[in-house]
Amino acid sequence: xxxxxxxxxxxxxxxxxxxxxxxxxxxxxxxxxxxxxxxxxxxxxxxxxxxxxxxxxxxxxxxxxxxxxxxxxxxxxxxxxxxxxxxxxxxxxxxxxxxxxxxxxxxxxxxxxxxxxxxxxxxxxxxxxxxxxxxxxxxxxxxxxxxxxxxxxxxxxxxxxxxxxxxxxxxxxxxxxxxxxxxxxxxxxxxxxxxxxxxxxxxxxxxxxxxxxxxxxxxxxxxxxxxxxxxxxxxxxxxxxxxxxxxxxxxxxxxxxxxxxxxxxxx
Amino acid sequence: xxxxxxxxxxxxxxxxxxxxxxxxxxxxxxxxxxxxxxxxxxxxxxxxxxxxxxxxxxxxxxxxxxxxxxxxxxxxxxxxxxxxxxxxxxxxxxxxxxxxxxxxxxxxxxxxxxxxxxxxxxxxxxxxxxxxxxxxxxxxxxxxxxxxxxxxxxxxxxxxxxxxxxxxxxxxxxxxxxxxxxxxxxxxxxxxxxxxxxxxxxxxxxxxxxxxxxxxxxxxxxxxxxxxxxxxxxxxxxxxxxxxxxxxxxxxxxxxxxxxxxxxxxx
Numbered sequence: 155x156x157x158x159x160x161x162x163x164x165x166x167x168x169x170x171x172x173x174x175x176x177x178x179x180x181x182x183x184x185x186x187x188x189x190x191x192x193x194x195x196x197x198x199x200x201x202x203x204x205x206x207x208x209x210x211x212x213x214x215x216x217x218x219x220x221x222x223x224x225x226x227x228x229x230x231x232x233x234x235x236x237x238x239x240x241x242x243x244x245x246x247x248x249x250x251x252x253x254x255x256x257x258x259x260x261x262x263x264x265x266x267x268x269x270x271x272x273x274x275x276x277x278x279x280x281x282x283x284x285x286x287x288x289x290x291x292x293x294x295x296x297x298x299x300x301x302x303x304x305x306x307x308x309x310x311x312x313x314x315x316x317x318x319x320x321x322x323x324x325x326x327x328x329x330x331x332x333x334x335x336x337x338x339x340x341x342x343x344x345x346x347x348x349x350x351x352x353x354x355x356x357x358x359x360x361x362x363x364x365x366x367x368x369x370x371x372x373x374x375x376x377x378x379x380x381x382x383x384x385x386x387x388x389x390x391x392x393x394x395x396x397x398x399x400x401x402x403x404x405x406x407x408x409x410x411x412x413x414x415x416x417x418x419x420x421x
Numbered sequence: 422x423x424x425x426x427x428x429x430x431x432x433x434x435x436x437x438x439x440x441x442x443x444x445x446x447x448x449x450x451x452x453x454x455x456x457x458x459x460x461x462x463x464x465x466x467x468x469x470x471x472x473x474x475x476x477x478x479x480x481x482x483x484x485x486x487x488x489x490x491x492x493x494x495x496x497x498x499x500x501x502x503x504x505x506x507x508x509x510x511x512x513x514x515x516x517x518x519x520x521x522x523x524x525x526x527x528x529x530x531x532x533x534x535x536x537x538x539x540x541x542x543x544x545x546x547x548x549x550x551x552x553x554x555x556x557x558x559x560x561x562x563x564x565x566x567x568x569x570x571x572x573x574x575x576x577x578x579x580x581x582x583x584x585x586x587x588x589x590x591x592x593x594x595x596x597x598x599x600x601x602x603x604x605x606x607x608x609x610x611x612x613x614x615x616x617x618x619x620x621x622x623x624x625x626x627x628x629x630x631x632x633x634x635x636x637x638x639x640x641x642x643x644x645x646x647x648x649x650x651x652x653x654x655x656x657x658x659x660x661x662x663x664x665x666x667x668x669x670x671x672x673x674x675x676x677x678x679x680x681x682x683x684x685x686x687x688x
Contacts, residue, residue, distance in 0.1 A: 292657040297665030305672040312673075346657070361627060368610050369620035377619065381610040382673040384623060385603055385630030389669040392631035393638065399654025402635050403540075406547040407554070408627030410620070 254322060254421065258373050262316050263325050264419045265380070268363065269310035271328035271336060272356050276303035278340055279349045288346050295346055295397065302353075302390050309383050316376075329421035330414070347398060354394040361387035362412040384408075494614070501618055502564035503686040504609045505555045507571070508622070510685030511602045512552030514570035518578055518598055519545035522591045536653050537588065537639065544632055551625050558621065565687040573684055574601060589643045596636045601678050603629035608679035626674075634668035641667040 255263040276299045283291045314324040327333075336352070343349045364384035371377050392402040519541050523529030529538055556566040570578075574597075581594045606626035610619045641664055642650050650659055 290658070292660060293662035294657060294660035294665035297662045299665075301666035301669070305669070308672040365620065365623045365627060368623040369616040374611060378611045381607050381619075381623060381626070382676070385607060385626055385674040386669055386672060388627040388631050389634035392634045393665070393668045396635065396638065396653070396655065397657055401543075401653070403544065403547070403628060403631045405628060406550050407624040409624065 255317075255419070258371050258376055259317065259320055259322060260416050260419065261367055261371055262313050262376065263322075263421060264330075264414060264416055265363070265367070265383075266310050266313035266317065266325035267328050267330050267333075267419055267421065268356075268360055268414060269306045269313065270325060271330060271333055272306040272353075272360065273303055273310060274328055274333075275336065275340055275353060275356060276300075276306070278337070279343075279353070282340075282343070282349075288344070288349065291346055295350070298393060298397070299353075305386060305390075309386075312379065312383075316379075323421075325421060329419060331418045331420060332414075350394050350398050354391055354398065357387050357391040357394060359412045359414060361391060361408060362410045363414045365408055366410040366413040498562055498614065500682060501613050501615070502559050502562050504613055504618075504622075504682045505559035505562075506564060506567040506687050507680055507682060507685030508602075508606065508609065508625070509552045509555040509559065509567035510569060510571040511574070511598070511605060511680065512548045512555060513568065514574055514578060515548040515598050515602065516545055516552065517570055518582075518594060519548065521582055522595070525585065525591065527588050528591055534588075534648060534651050536651050540635065540639075547628060547632075551628075554621070554625075558618070567685055567687050569685075571680065571685050573680065574598065588648070589640065592636055592640045592643060596633060596640065599629050599633040599636060601680060603633060603674065604676045604679040607674050608676040609682065612682055630674060637670070638664055638668045 280296075280299055280303075282288065283296070310325075317324050336356070339352055340349065343352065361384050364380040364387065367380035368377050368384065371380060388408060395404075396402040523538070523541050523545070527533050528541055556568075560566050578594065578598070581590070585591055585594075603626050606622040606629065609622045610626070613619055613622065639651055641661070642648060645661060647659075647661075650656060650664075
């Protein structure tokens with residue numbers, strides 16, 4: 155029987171200088187990968203520009219939805235969300251009776267909204283942590299939240315760039331049927347594990363959605379954009395699982411049962 | 422090294438992990454069968470086109486007719502088979518590497534970190550199943566199973582294996598292999614010809630990237646002189662700040678190290 159640890163381990167043998175150096179290297183790696191993705195997205199945008207008129211495309215079940223409705227934690231789907239500019243307020247629902255986004259561009263808008271939701275969740279978590287609502291936050295957790303949030307911002311910017319080039323409105327906030335409940339769950343969080351579980355759920359949903367998108371988006375640039383973002387979300391999930399004390403790589407094949415359906419986009 | 426693992430809870434997590442993997446495999450088998458059926462139909466149509474072309478133009482022009490009526494599906498299927506064989510070769514090499522690592526006392530022995538040992542065993546099993554899935558798809562498409570290890574990286578692994586002195590060397594080697602595999606599968610998403618196959622590669626890429634994330638975190642802790650922090654659950658308060666982000670260095674997963682599609686094709 156391996157006994158539980160009862161005493162704290164000695165301090166880490168890493169200097170502030172080493173930490174700063176590692177952070178700078180991380181930032182450099184991040185900046186190096188973005189130009190390639192920006193190129194992919196430019197090609198994607200050029201191909202999708204002609205779809206800006208909203209011509210529907212016939213495609214496999216992404217538009218019809220998959221399996222049952224996605225349930226995020228204890229979320230019940232809401233039919234609409236209100237506009238707002240704050241980071242914790244769900245974004246505008248479409249006021250026109252005609253949908254602004256259709257076909258592949260609806261998937262792009264859905265992805266942008268989901269990324270914004272992740273940014274909102276992480277930003278609000280940092281704000282709440284700063285107010286002491288979770289007690290002492292481990293430095294590694296703070297670093298995780300800050301870095302993951304920035305990566306989700308980049309993902310959202312990438313998807314919104316496609317919408318801009320297609321002369322469609324960018325997605326601000328998170329106009330999703332799940333947003334209201336996700337925000338409520340975050341605001342009810344009392345501890346770092348509470349927040350980590352919420353974040354893990356969002357990362358899993360994002361990864362599932364991108365996995366499905368790789369098989370169901372028709373544009374090559376869109377496929378590759380989803381393909382290059384999906385692994386990053388699964389990596390976030392692995393680290394969150396590890397921090398929560400769960401086995402970090404439980405699945406041999408990544409599924410798509412938690413995919414967000416396009417009709418969950420309210421913009 | 423301190424014993425810091427709640428062994429009963431860890432075993433519970435592994436059982437949960439196996440259950441989740443079984444659920445995911447059901448979906449993947451369905452996807453594989455659907456893909457194979459679609460590709461076989463495409464190949465049938467290709468052969469039928471060739472026969473019709475020959476009958477119309479006469480025996481003397483059969484070669485020209487074959488060229489004129491040759492289906493793009495045939496070429497696509499050939500590339501698909503090569504991609505699957507290359508993937509299987511990478512998986513075979515990963516299995517070999519983890520199997521070799523587990524013979525080392527500091528990875529698989531009684532004094533090894535139990536989390537590292539369990540991770541190596543579980544990951545090896547997952548790679549075995551990846552290889553089986555890729556080979557099953559390749560053979561059903563009329564290709565041969567790839568039973569050898571990747572020709573480019575096998576010598577690299579063999580050379581590295583001869584110089585292994587401790588767990589850091591093993592982890593560094595494993596990171597290289599997981600990264601190559603993940604990058605290759607992300608790239609393959611853009612190369613293969615059917616949506617089912619794109620989803621298959623995405624479903625495996627998502628898992629290889631998780632392996633990489635955890636290995637990067639383990640590497641950081643080993644380099645920082647804190648192997649005792651490689652625990653499940655970890656003592657999050659003692660983790661260095663950089664541990665929160667070292668597992669996902671890129672906002673968009675790169676493909677610059679992807680293996681060429683024909684690298685591991687069976688000759």
